[in-house]
Amino acid sequence: MLQPGVGRPCAPPATRGIPPMTIHVRQNAPKTLQFTATAEGHDLPLDMPQPQGAGPDPHDYFDTALGGCKAMTLMVYAQRKGLPLESVGVDVVRDASEERKGVYRLTAKLTLHGELSDAQIDELLAVAEKCPIHKLMTAVDVQVSTLIVRPA
Structure with a gap:
C-alpha cells in the first residue's frame, strides 16, 4: 500500500491499529x-x-506474495503519479538450491506495459524494490512463535 500523494509504501495494516x-x-x-x-x-x-x-x-505462496505485492504496488503508484503504466507482469524465479545453507534466492522479473520513458522505468524499479512484502522478506525482524493448542 502506498501513502496517498507520497508514492512510498506505507506501514502494513497491523501497525496502523488494525487487529492481528x-x-x-x-x-x-x-x-x-x-x-x-x-x-x-x-x-x-x-x-x-x-x-x-x-x-x-x-x-x-511465499514467492507469490512477493510477485503480487510488486505488481500491485507498481500499479497503485503509477495510477497515483499519472504514469502511463497499462499493466504489469511479474515472474518470480526461485533458487532454493542453497536453502538448507541459509540462502533462498528470489528474482522478480518485471514486465511493464505502456509508453514509459527510461526515467519512469527506473522510478518504477525503485518503487518495486520497496514493496511491503519485499521489505518484510529482507528488512524486518520476523519473529515466529509456535504453540501447541490441545483440541477441545
Missing part, C-alpha cells in the same frame, strides 16, 4: 498432505509439490 489477522490451516482429510488455508474469507489450497501432490505448496 489469523489464517486458519486445516487438513482436508485425515492422513493426507492436502490442506486448505483460509485468510479473510478466502480459501487457498495447500499441497505438496509433484510427484507427491498437485497443488501449490507453502513455498509457492
Whole structure:
C-alpha cells in the first residue's frame, strides 16, 4: 500500500491499529498432505509439490506474495503519479538450491506495459524494490512463535 500523494509504501495494516489477522490451516482429510488455508474469507489450497501432490505448496505462496505485492504496488503508484503504466507482469524465479545453507534466492522479473520513458522505468524499479512484502522478506525482524493448542 502506498501513502496517498507520497508514492512510498506505507506501514502494513497491523501497525496502523488494525487487529492481528489469523489464517486458519486445516487438513482436508485425515492422513493426507492436502490442506486448505483460509485468510479473510478466502480459501487457498495447500499441497505438496509433484510427484507427491498437485497443488501449490507453502513455498509457492511465499514467492507469490512477493510477485503480487510488486505488481500491485507498481500499479497503485503509477495510477497515483499519472504514469502511463497499462499493466504489469511479474515472474518470480526461485533458487532454493542453497536453502538448507541459509540462502533462498528470489528474482522478480518485471514486465511493464505502456509508453514509459527510461526515467519512469527506473522510478518504477525503485518503487518495486520497496514493496511491503519485499521489505518484510529482507528488512524486518520476523519473529515466529509456535504453540501447541490441545483440541477441545
